[in-house]
Amino acid sequence: MNNMPAILVLAPLLGALFAGLAAWIQKQLSYYIALTAMAVSCFAAVSVLKDVVEAGTMQYRMAGWAPPMGIELKIDLLNAMVLVLISAIAFLNLVASVKSVEQEIPDRAPSFYVMYLLFVVGLLGVSATGDLFNLYVLIEITSLTSYTLIALGDKDRGHLAALNYIFIGVIGASFYLLGVGYLYITTGSLNMADVAVILKGIQGSSAVLTAFILCILGVWIKMALFPLHVWLPNAYSFAPVGFARVVAPLMTKVMVYVMIRLMVTVFGLDYILDTLHLADAVVWLAVTAILAGAFMALSQTDLKKMLAYIIVCEIGYMVGGAWLGNDLGMTGAILHILNDALMTFALFLAVGNIIYMRKQVAFSNLPGLFSAMPWTMAGFVLAGLSIIGVPPTCGFFSKWYLVLGAFEAGAYHFAAALIISSLVCAVLFFKVFEICFFASAPGDPDHHVAGSPQPIHYIHAAGHDRAGGDSGAGTHPPAGVMAEAPVSMLAALGLVSIAIIAAGVYAGTIVNTIILPFLQ
Amino acid sequence: MKFIGTVIVCLTGGLLLYGTMDLPDWGDPGSPASTHLSDYYIEHIMEQTQVPNLVTAVLADYRGYDTMFETAVVFCAGLACFLLLRDFRPKKDRYFRHVPTGVMLHFKNPDTRMIADNEFEHMDKDWVPSDMIIKTVCRILIPFIQIYALYVVAHGDFSPGGGFQGGVIFGSSLILMAISYNLKTLVKRVTEKFLSIFAALGVLIYVGLGVGAMVMGGHFLDYGMLAPLLPSDPGHIRALGMLGVEIGVGIAVMAVMVIIYVNIVSEGRHDEGL
Numbered sequence: 129m130n131n132m133p134a135i136l137v138l139a140p141l142l143g144a145l146f147a148g149l150a151a152w153i154q155k156q157l158s159y160y161i162a163l164t165a166m167a168v169s170c171f172a173a174v175s176v177l178k179d180v181v182e183a184g185t186m187q188y189r190m191a192g193w194a195p196p197m198g199i200e201l202k203i204d205l206l207n208a209m210v211l212v213l214i215s216a217i218a219f220l221n222l223v224a225s226v227k228s229v230e231q232e233i234p235d236r237a238p239s240f241y242v243m244y245l246l247f248v249v250g251l252l253g254v255s256a257t258g259d260l261f262n263l264y265v266l267i268e269i270t271s272l273t274s275y276t277l278i279a280l281g282d283k284d285r286g287h288l289a290a291l292n293y294i295f296i297g298v299i300g301a302s303f304y305l306l307g308v309g310y311l312y313i314t315t316g317s318l319n320m321a322d323v324a325v326i327l328k329g330i331q332g333s334s335a336v337l338t339a340f341i342l343c344i345l346g347v348w349i350k351m352a353l354f355p356l357h358v359w360l361p362n363a364y365s366f367a368p369v370g371f372a373r374v375v376a377p378l379m380t381k382v383m384v385y386v387m388i389r390l391m392v393t394v395f396g397l398d399y400i401l402d403t404l405h406l407a408d409a410v411v412w413l414a415v416t417a418i419l420a421g422a423f424m425a426l427s428q429t430d431l432k433k434m435l436a437y438i439i440v441c442e443i444g445y446m447v448g449g450a451w452l453g454n455d456l457g458m459t460g461a462i463l464h465i466l467n468d469a470l471m472t473f474a475l476f477l478a479v480g481n482i483i484y485m486r487k488q489v490a491f492s493n494l495p496g497l498f499s500a501m502p503w504t505m506a507g508f509v510l511a512g513l514s515i516i517g518v519p520p521t522c523g524f525f526s527k528w529y530l531v532l533g534a535f536e537a538g539a540y541h542f543a544a545a546l547i548i549s550s551l552v553c554a555v556l557f558f559k560v561f562e563i564c565f566f567a568s569a570p571g572d573p574d575h576h577v578a579g580s581p582q583p584i585h586y587i588h589a590a591g592h593d594r595a596g597g598d599s600g601a602g603t604h605p606p607a608g609v610m611a612e613a614p615v616s617m618l619a620a621l622g623l624v625s626i627a628i629i630a631a632g633v634y635a636g637t638i639v640n641t642i643i644l645p646f647l648q
Numbered sequence: 649m650k651f652i653g654t655v656i657v658c659l660t661g662g663l664l665l666y667g668t669m670d671l672p673d674w675g676d677p678g679s680p681a682s683t684h685l686s687d688y689y690i691e692h693i694m695e696q697t698q699v700p701n702l703v704t705a706v707l708a709d710y711r712g713y714d715t716m717f718e719t720a721v722v723f724c725a726g727l728a729c730f731l732l733l734r735d736f737r738p739k740k741d742r743y744f745r746h747v748p749t750g751v752m753l754h755f756k757n758p759d760t761r762m763i764a765d766n767e768f769e770h771m772d773k774d775w776v777p778s779d780m781i782i783k784t785v786c787r788i789l790i791p792f793i794q795i796y797a798l799y800v801v802a803h804g805d806f807s808p809g810g811g812f813q814g815g816v817i818f819g820s821s822l823i824l825m826a827i828s829y830n831l832k833t834l835v836k837r838v839t840e841k842f843l844s845i846f847a848a849l850g851v852l853i854y855v856g857l858g859v860g861a862m863v864m865g866g867h868f869l870d871y872g873m874l875a876p877l878l879p880s881d882p883g884h885i886r887a888l889g890m891l892g893v894e895i896g897v898g899i900a901v902m903a904v905m906v907i908i909y910v911n912i913v914s915e916g917r918h919d920e921g922l
Contacts, residue, residue: 134868141720142855148727148848152841190713191861192870197688199713239731246724253717265717272721276728306664313671316684326680338667 130179133188133201136172136211137252139165140218144245151238158238159226162245166219169252173215177208181641187258195258196322202258205646206462209638210255210385213466217473218248218374224477224620225370227613228484232368233280240280244371247273251382260308260394261318263386267304267350270382271297274363274375282366289362296359300349307342310335320394331399340395340404344387351383353447354417357440364439365432369480372432377473380439381465384446388462391450392647401453411537414448415545417441422552431482431489434556435475438515441549442468448542449530457533459643464526466638467514467631471523474511474624478504481613481621494560495567500611505564507621512557514628517550522631529639697886699805707810708890712869716854719811719897723851726904730844735916744768770832770919778829786828793821801898805887811894815850815901822902823909835910835918843903843910850900854893861889 143165147158180186180203188201229237250270257263279290312318314335315326330336352360364376391400401407421441428434449461479489481504486493498505514521527546534543612618672679689702699705707715742755746768801814826834858869866873871889875882910918
């Protein structure tokens with residue numbers, strides 16, 4: 129019997145508990161325990177992916193009970209890919225974040241790592257499970273940990289952002305739970321495969337329709353689809369760097385995975401597309417999300433906020449692709465889960481590096497970055513090009529599938545929205561590149577920057593507070609002097625940059641070995 | 649804005665009402681929820697697990713994986729309170745009472761140290777002397793509440809109860825101590841270190857039993873595999889496994905209850921509060 133599916137979820141859970149206990153012996157220990165736990169989980173995820181590609185879907189019976197009675201973990205090609213993505217990003221971020229955590233939350237770093245691991249446990253569990261209620265329990269863990277970790281961020285506005293997120297997140301989770309309740313009343317089962325079989329016989333039922341709408345709405349709120357996105361920008365930009373870098377690429381993508389899982393495995397695509405006729409409306413919603421996200425990103429003057437709105441825009445891509453109703457669109461959406469996670473992770477890694485050196489990333493703080501932090505900026509440029517969709521990078525390929533899917537479905541408005549948002553992203557990123565490259569550094573006598581020349585006062589105060597009165601907070605090194613982030617941070621960024629190129633070069637392989645077999 | 653809110657609320661309400669149209673009748677014995685899996689549980693639980701309380705068997709065995717994460721959620725809640733509320737900075741204003749005379753001292757400088765610690769007790773600004781009746785009654789009650797909590801944990805597989813309920817009762821007995829005496833009394837007896845270790849240990853007992861089953865060659869949480877380790881009737885081993893995880897849950901819930909209470913009432917300072 130292969131225990132790897134259980135180990136990949138349990139390793140971070142055990143790691144979290146031991147890290148919590150070890151903190152009473154020596155504070156440094158908990159970081160190393162967390163690192164080991166994530167490495168074990170990552171290894172297990174890769175081995176599961178390998179087995180699933182070779183031998184097909186993997187089932188694991190919790191407590192040994194057969195599926196509809198007990199809970200099962202069911203890992204097919206889609207989960208396996210998402211699981212590897214989550215564990216790898218969480219592991220790399222742990223390597224990259226140790227210095228940021230020391231800088232931002234020095235007094236309670238061990239608890240931060242415990243919470244971080246529990247968050248990852250939630251994400252891995254959500255992706256691995258084959259049980260509808262178990263999914264809810266694990267969403268609860270991810271939510272609770274992310275509320276806490278976001279509130280640990282920005283001293284002035286982190287709490288309010290987290291409170292806002294709690295209110296909206298709880299509504300989303302309860303919608304999902306209510307939907308599961310309706311499903312349980314009508315089917316008597318909680319196992320996804322079992323529910324899917326029973327639902328085939330009762331597709332006309334109004335209770336099933338209600339269940340579907342409630343589940344999907346709940347997941348949309350959690351993934352911040354456009355009109356339900358209001359919590360996301362503040363929550364992600366005020367979170368501590370070490371956490372923002374893992375929550376931004378993973379949380380929304382995992383929720384997109386849950387949506388695709390509900391659509392494909394539980395309710396069935398034929399029910400959604402042929403019986404309900406909701407697809408057109410949802411694609412229009414996705415178009416609005418893409419355009420709104422792109423244009424709101426255009427009006428931001430803070431790099432973190434801008435990236436947060438780009439996430440809102442990218443969610444529109446994936447939702448739209450999944451609802452186009454053809455294999456090409458779904459392929460694009462699934463491929464974009466992988467690609468967007470990599471690109472967002474790279475962008476937030478770069479932003480984290482800049483914050484580590486300069487404390488804040490308002491546009492007025494960026495000048496001179498290319499000469500001061502060339503390696504970080506190389507990664508940032510690569511990820512930016514990938515978001516825009518420039519060919520050798522992975523972003524191009526998922527957009528290509530999405531556009532092809534849109535043409536096949538006759539959804540020209542979706543294709544147009546994709547192209548417009550790519551242009552807007554190009555404008556956005558070249559604006560940032562321009563400021564970083566051409567605008568004169570603040571140390572120069574002829575210092576003038578678009579936007580406010582002086583950083584806003586309260587961020588200064590927060591910076592001082594965190595760094596324990598560090599005199600460097602808010603001031604910049606003189607122009608032309610290298611002031612690069614620590615090696616651990618750069619190494620993670622380098623690896624992700626390679627992954628972005630590799631995911632682009634091997635896009636065909638990924639589609640042929642993972643996504644197409646899954647869709648058949 | 650208010651108008652849009654009203655419209656959304658009406659739409660959601662309408663959707664929920666629409667959904668009820670095809671629901672089975674109230675208490676219908678032929679409904680899917682009471683025929684699909686319930687029959688299996690009712691017919692097989694006694695022979696498979698030897699636990700007379702079906703709810704406990706489903707909760708701690710068939711769906712034990714869920715319950716493990718629910719315990720982790722409780723642990724998370726405690727940790728969240730610690731992370732967000734705990735305040736290690738010393739308080740600026742401190743008050744001391746000279747016990748023999750009842751004279752109050754007010755320190756405005758946080759660096760001042762008290763020398764005669766035994767004769768002075770640390771207190772808060774709106775301190776009132778503990779009421780003797782309340783103190784005495786609670787002192788008598790608390791041990792009984794705790795025994796009852798242990799009973800609820802231990803009898804989870806025979807009667808309503810279990811780790812969550814028992815843990816809450818035990819935790820509330822400690823909170824009662826803080827309310828009837830003062831927070832200092834509780835914090836002195838039940839330290840922060842003790843509580844944090846117990847919160848993690850409780851979840852660890854649960855996960856550990858599962859991992860134990862995995863090491864013995866079974867699936868995760870398959871208590872039947874623990875039979876060679878325990879000198880007991882192999883048929884009864886699942887009930888023992890459930891008791892084990894209930895104890896873990898009880899410990900974690902107890903510790904987290906107290907952590908949440910202490911952090912909230914003392915604004916994270918762990919010195920004075922309700």
